[in-house]
Amino acid sequence: MARSGIPTRERIISAANALFYNDGIRGVSVDAVAARAGVTKRTLYYHFRSKDDLVAAYLAGRDQPNLALFRQWFGEKDDGLPAQVERVFRNLARSARHPKWKGCGFLRTSAELANMPGHPAMKIGAAHKKRFEEWLRVTFAAEGIADPLRLARQILLLLDGSFAVVLLHRDPSYMETAGQAAHALVEAALAGRAKPQSRRAR
Amino acid sequence: MARSGIPTRERIISAANALFYNDGIRGVSVDAVAARAGVTKRTLYYHFRSKDDLVAAYLAGRDQPNLALFRQWFGEKDDGLPAQVERVFRNLARSARHPKWKGCGFLRTSAELANMPGHPAMKIGAAHKKRFEEWLRVTFAAEGIADPLRLARQILLLLDGSFAVVLLHRDPSYMETAGQAAHALVEAALAGRAKPQSRRAR
DNA sequence: TTGTGTATATTCACTGGATAGTATACATAA
DNA sequence: TTATGTATACTATCCAGTGAATATACACAA
Numbered sequence: 218m219a220r221s222g223i224p225t226r227e228r229i230i231s232a233a234n235a236l237f238y239n240d241g242i243r244g245v246s247v248d249a250v251a252a253r254a255g256v257t258k259r260t261l262y263y264h265f266r267s268k269d270d271l272v273a274a275y276l277a278g279r280d281q282p283n284l285a286l287f288r289q290w291f292g293e294k295d296d297g298l299p300a301q302v303e304r305v306f307r308n309l310a311r312s313a314r315h316p317k318w319k320g321c322g323f324l325r326t327s328a329e330l331a332n333m334p335g336h337p338a339m340k341i342g343a344a345h346k347k348r349f350e351e352w353l354r355v356t357f358a359a360e361g362i363a364d365p366l367r368l369a370r371q372i373l374l375l376l377d378g379s380f381a382v383v384l385l386h387r388d389p390s391y392m393e394t395a396g397q398a399a400h401a402l403v404e405a406a407l408a409g410r411a412k413p414q415s416r417r418a419r
Numbered sequence: 420m421a422r423s424g425i426p427t428r429e430r431i432i433s434a435a436n437a438l439f440y441n442d443g444i445r446g447v448s449v450d451a452v453a454a455r456a457g458v459t460k461r462t463l464y465y466h467f468r469s470k471d472d473l474v475a476a477y478l479a480g481r482d483q484p485n486l487a488l489f490r491q492w493f494g495e496k497d498d499g500l501p502a503q504v505e506r507v508f509r510n511l512a513r514s515a516r517h518p519k520w521k522g523c524g525f526l527r528t529s530a531e532l533a534n535m536p537g538h539p540a541m542k543i544g545a546a547h548k549k550r551f552e553e554w555l556r557v558t559f560a561a562e563g564i565a566d567p568l569r570l571a572r573q574i575l576l577l578l579d580g581s582f583a584v585v586l587l588h589r590d591p592s593y594m595e596t597a598g599q600a601a602h603a604l605v606e607a608a609l610a611g612r613a614k615p616q617s618r619r620a621r
Numbered sequence: 622t623t624g625t626g627t628a629t630a631t632t633c634a635c636t637g638g639a640t641a642g643t644a645t646a647c648a649t650a651a
Numbered sequence: 652t653t654a655t656g657t658a659t660a661c662t663a664t665c666c667a668g669t670g671a672a673t674a675t676a677c678a679c680a681a
Binding site for chain 2: 239240241243244319320323324325327328329330331332334339342343346347367370371373374375376377378379380381382384385386387391394395397398401402405
């Protein structure tokens with residue numbers, strides 16, 4: 218049972234989240250996670266079979282909240298597809314200005330574990346990005362865009378590119394540049410569709 | 420002096436390159452680099468002050484060859500800016516199909532060392548990407564594109580995005596998708612320029 | 622109400638191995 | 652003989668994972 222109100226397992230994942238996101242996987246010891254969670258290492262190993270298991274749980278815990286945030290930014294206003302997509306980038310730029318921001322946890326973990334393609338964390342990261350891509354694809358398809366998967370992937374590429382570039386340069390304005398590119402690509406795709414559907418033009 | 424023809428320092432950097440690129444920075448011990456270079460650890464520490472110093476040398480050694488490769492791909496044929504830019508992505512996709520490919524060493528290192536913004540490797544990585552961006556900008560400016568820096572950054576974002584995405588999904592076709600997006604953005608920028616300069620249209 | 626068994630949850634103390642970096646000495650060439 | 656380069660052997664620390672015991676909660680019988 219938990220010492221505080223929050224169950225032990227949740228506290229461990231929360232500690233892992235803070236530490237892994239900030240310092241990377243190999244940069245954080247299991248002892249450090251246990252200490253931050255206020256638990257002994259042996260307790261941690263009661264709840265998680267191994268460090269790899271803990272890493273997987275860390276990423277799994279970021280999946281839904283992340284997607285929800287993107288959907289929220291996108292849906293804040295119904296001001297047309299190009300503007301909605303661009304708004305995601307602008308909000309991301311705002312997040313990236315916070316000093317604790319360290320890029321995308323999924324991408325950073327996959328970069329660190331690139332030599333272990335079968336690692337559970339890699340699968341969770343890939344699945345997360347696929348879910349994001351699929352959400353974009355469905356959204357674009359509903360607007361009658363001719364090749365919604367291609368456009369979804371192009372937006373994803375700009376998004377993940379901006380994670381990488383901003384992490385390197387510490388200059389969030391790249392995210393606004395990416396947003397402009399995304400705006401242009403979506404607009405061009407809308408202009409090329411067969412019959413305008415359901416939405417007034419911007 | 421070197422045991423073989425190649426000087427010791429070069430052999431160490433070459434060993435570091437192979438190991439760090441494949442397994443990441445924290446995934447490789449100094450002992451492993453020394454062993455691969457056929458040198459004792461003490462010798463390594465004669466040539467490099469610390470592991471961080473070695474990491475910096477590893478990245479510095481990748482800077483020019485990388486840029487030269489991009490320039491070569493771009494310049495293979497003079498078939499118009501959009502096609503030239505897209506060819507870089509297609510060649511990159513071909514590289515990415517090799518089993519030893521593990522993304523961009525600069526981006527992966529920056530992802531791993533994201534919590535050490537002052538690390539020399541971060542500065543070298545940032546400088547490398549800036550040099551690439553600047554080469555694109557100059558190239559675009561010579562073609563009379565209105566906002567060459569913005570276009571250069573958008574191409575860079577697509578490129579680095581494809582590094583990240585392909586590393587995660589192990590699906591190089593994303594690079595071709597990125598190339599198509601880059602093609603479209605360059606073409607749109609060309610269409611919008613004031614007066615067509617120096618080059619026949621495609 | 623009290624006792625008892627059992628599964629869950631947690632702790633302390635430890636192991637075996639890896640790791641970054643060093644003290645010291647030896648070799649070789651200008 | 653002095654600067655450069657290389658080797659052997661060492662230190663101090665950290666780290667993933669484990670063995671064995673203990674504590675708590677709860678179901679159920681007396």
